Amino acid sequence: MRALLLCAGVMATLPAWGTEITWSVENGFPVIRGTEAFKKLKAAWAPGTSAEQFLGTQDANLLRQLLPKTPETLWNPATGLYDKAAMFNRRHTIIAKASGTPPGADCVWFTDKKQYGKASPCADDFPITLNESVNIELSVKPIGGDEGTTNVFIRTYTILAFGDSFSSGESNPDRPAVGSDTALLKLVKGSGILRAGGYADGHFTQNADWWDTTCHRSLLSWQSMYALKMAINDPHRVVRFASFSCSGAEVYDGFFRAQINPPATDISDRVRVWPYRDGSNYRELISRIPGEEPEQVKLKDPTLNKSQLNAAIHLLCPDTPKPRGGHFNIRAQDTELGNRHYYGKVEFDKCQTRLQPVDEVLMSFGGNDVGFSGVVKYSLVPKEVYSSDWSDSSNWAKAAYGRYYDNGKQGWLNLLRTHLKVVSPKAGANAATHHLGNIYSDLALSLEKNLGVPRERVKAMLYPNPLQTPLPKTCDNRLDMGNVALTEQVVADSFYAPGFRDRAKFFKFYITNADAKITEDQFILPLRAIQETEIKANRWVKIDSQPAFKGRSLCAVSLECEADGVCSENDRFAWTKKNGEKDASLMAIDSFAKWNAYGIRGRSLRTGNDTFMSQARFDKKGNIIEDWANGSVHPDAKSHALIADSIPPWMCTI
Template sequence: MSRMGVVRTERSGARHAGSRASLCAVVFGLAMAAGAAEAAPAIQWEVANRFPLFRNEDHFRALAGLYADLPLADRQNQPVMALEVELEKRADARQLGKAFGDPATIWRFGWASALARSTCFSATNRGHWGCKLANGEDYVGARKSDILASITEAPAGRQCQWLVNGSVAATAACDTAQIRLTDIPIGTAFTLSVKADGSTLAEAPDQTIRPITILGMGDSFASGEGNPDKAAVLGTDVNNFQESSHLPGESGWRGRLRLYPLRYKHNFDKSFGIGALWINQQCHRSLYSHQLKAALALALEAPHASVTYLGYGCTGAEVFEGLLGYWVARDDVPKDRPGKAGQYDASPQVMRALRDLCPLPLTGYNRFSPPAHFSWDTDLKRCAAFKRKPDILLLSIGGNDIGFSRVIAGEALAASSNFLSLRRTAERLWIKGAGPITFQDATAAESSLAERYRVLAQAFERLLGLTASQVIQTGYPQMLHTGSGTCPHAPSGEAGTAGMDLHEIFRISKPTTGPESVTFVDGLNSKIPTLVGWQVVSDFAAAFKGHALCQPGMADGSNAPDGLRFPISNPTGQRWTPFSPPAWQAYRPRQRWFVTPNDAFLAANTMRTLAGSGGDPHMNGRAQPVLAATLSGSFHPNALGQAAMGDGVLKALRQKLGLPAPTAPAP
């Protein structure tokens, strides 16, 4: 049984003459004199599913059991990381339990693959608003919930009546481990009491299920980019994408022979094969997001709360393209067709929040494609009332606004003229068609953030009713700091390609890249707090030192395939070194906390049929491996990196909401 809060009780038979305080003093004195004290029965209770984003209560209860087994120090200081590592370790050992389904599937794809299709987010209505919980309540604005209750020092062999607000709600043996009490009001005080043989054993007045509503918004670091809820399914079939054709306008190119693994059940006439799954395919939003993980951890450690999490983070988002304006992100999702709802939604994240929070009808909030003219400050209106007023907004924004992805394009792609067209293709994918910039250019652009943040704060308050004191923004982690230096560079050869040897275009070729990256991240994290009126969390950035993009090895010291070297095949695809692609475990704990291009290809494998190819991926030539890495989350925090960020956010959440860290070992 997971740890639950102890509430006020009274002893059986304490209703005779004389004050309760005097009686308690006498009883306590007699017990001390006899050398032993008799413990009084006490009611304990917890909300059964405190994180109803997971519609299946068994999923939450399984996570709660794992959380309860964590050491107290971990639950106090790093519960998000400790839980993530425990989940991944048990998935690897095939010991996660029946709530997670087939152990072999979880071993391959990670714990989130069992939960991703049973959440309160619908791809077809593009939101959380239509979700119904098991008890018939709406996910957003639920009024009732079930609780699990028990009584300590329960008398054996006796029947107990459980009363809610004086009415009998259930009858069971007094020493029942946990009893379910249904339809308990959320946000309204209630009284629990337990009777046996007509006498009150214990009472707990003025109890409340605290509703907590947390919004998550921002860029790819907020969405969880690079960490699909279920990884793509790779097989051992091979194809030499590099030599199959040339990009438009190229001729005479001769490259090295490189055979790449294809997805399982690929069919070049119809599809690439079995691809990765995300909670939201268009935004690459996943359960591994640090915002979601922090909200989940809060629910796990707050037994009397019900945490509603509404996530909107989207890869590539900026303040005016993404949060306050329309932003397409990935365009490889279906749009609405007659008689069939699609998944395409380019609407601003603030509009999506209004869609979920405002009572029906959704008029004005359910437009998924950009209109001819749109202005957030005139076209977005706050609804008259919210189903549930948001308590906290978690935010990650600013990196794309100053062009950090454009910096990556300039620092991590080879400059050789042999790859000029291919390099430009990758740059366009990352940076919306603009050219690469330097760290100095991005630093100079930081001055533009002040106005963007000011406008954003205005929108949060006017449209969502959120003041600056209710916003928590994350900074950015260190990517290339190895703890004793930075990731190596080299203009040619293997050095400088650790984790990115799937294609010759990827390389850290400048000696200044590592040191300038460290200086840039430190400077950005110190700059953001001077530009905003809300809390900024960035102390987690130091924890990333020693977990850089280029660092090899598994966290447990084993010799399992770590993916820092891309698998190479013989011409038939029957012999792969150093490992076979189907053996890749996307979420086994590794030393690095970032997604490398190799990782991105093996886990998410986002492909795209380029214009002029006639729908045949063969005709996309050597661009496909670059697409599969570039569009799949390279250079983003992996599941462990997201967990480290989540622990930083959780500490701020506790402070904002007045919730303490755990103070006692779990039973």
């Protein structure tokens, strides 16, 4: 019925002959509070243009001024909830315009043949507040001119967005960090920039800032840009958009249950060690009391106050939902990949009245559930240490000491790989085989039963293959020099490990063709195949993100840079130049001030250096906050824009 009403509205908006009336909704994207911020965006984003085209007209400085700050939106970072009364306000102001009227004439406006307001100059925009989803006859009578009439039907469209870092917009803060003109000559491996003076030793002048810093959620995510493009390109529609995506989220640790250890724990009191985990925590393996249900494991880590599911229920429920009003236990609790927990009892909030209808769900889930980031680290993080000079000595004593020293270094490296949660491609693929079908099935059931979303209204993203072997010949050097910031993180993490600390500055992050091929064949391609099968099985709509990454591997550069050696600072990888380096892409940038987080470049994923310069944040004393590193090896804003542009909107049929 709702679809028929929407379609009827499309048919009813037909202009009449005579004086012409055009109209548009003043704020077609009400997640932005008020009208001025939306007007700025609408003026910058030309109607009919794509998200990629819009982004091509912007840079970091322009976006800092253009994108609304959090208080200018309906999102409340303190509660982790939206202002639902404002989101679902049924009355909207339209801006009506009359053309073909006598010069200098006044106009009188009518809604359903009743005069609205006083006469005003016909040349002026005329604001009128009307109800949504109702056919209204709007007419204007110019003094000394012909009457004009049209039908007004304010269409609405509600989009919910769920997911992980690929949905939240990780690595693309709404207001990226601002660098200073301080030269980078000293920023070599081992420089200690992460433990340097305030604002990272004077290299920054401003923090990065997000729509929701706690979850690293950005209006530059593909989900947000898809919804915003819809609102801008249809002046007669109100697009209600609410994203709950959070970097690091999994299906059972994020969607069904409140997420443990979100990216930033310093921003809001909604992140704390709660006595009770929203959505219910996983259970102890053995019941303390025979015959009774095992108790929930007590939280030890900072956790969000709401699961994505319960936050969405709160938004859609016209009243206050009943906490823990329902539960389900589809499958027995299970673990894999170390301490990753799947399934078990889930509690959800229950709405006592009918939920607001949802037209579309956008999401990406499953990557974190099967160790996607850990598999990427498998390729990036070295597996073996370089042998010392004494290891092959003919002197047995020196050789013994050399082997002892090498074993010690290898031990520290193994500990580091454990600390970084490295996952082998085969282990990740096994987890996908064992669990992805189940968690997608559980998601589909919950979206249908708990949120009332039909399966065909769900659009799920297929993760990309960003490696695209064979890699360029210079890929290892580009990644090594482009990840100095990550090496510095290793140096900082080994501060209290003297045996490893002295060697940490020689640490290299890069991917060989052999490792890239293993990761592709054993993990990424099987994961995509399983995703595709399960998306089809659940009758969801597939969003294939791969075209957004075509020809833009994690170490690619622009054609001008690769072929002609003309590399803009946005296309470069290095902070400092190696002696004798001839690769133009490894020429050093002059300073962080020259870095443009949203400039044009060849690569699709952020390097460690990119991420550090884009999303560095600092505490009150000016010290670096470590959540910057979450953005490494994540899509840039152009990739998000291309994904947004690839999604066909749901269209009604008559």
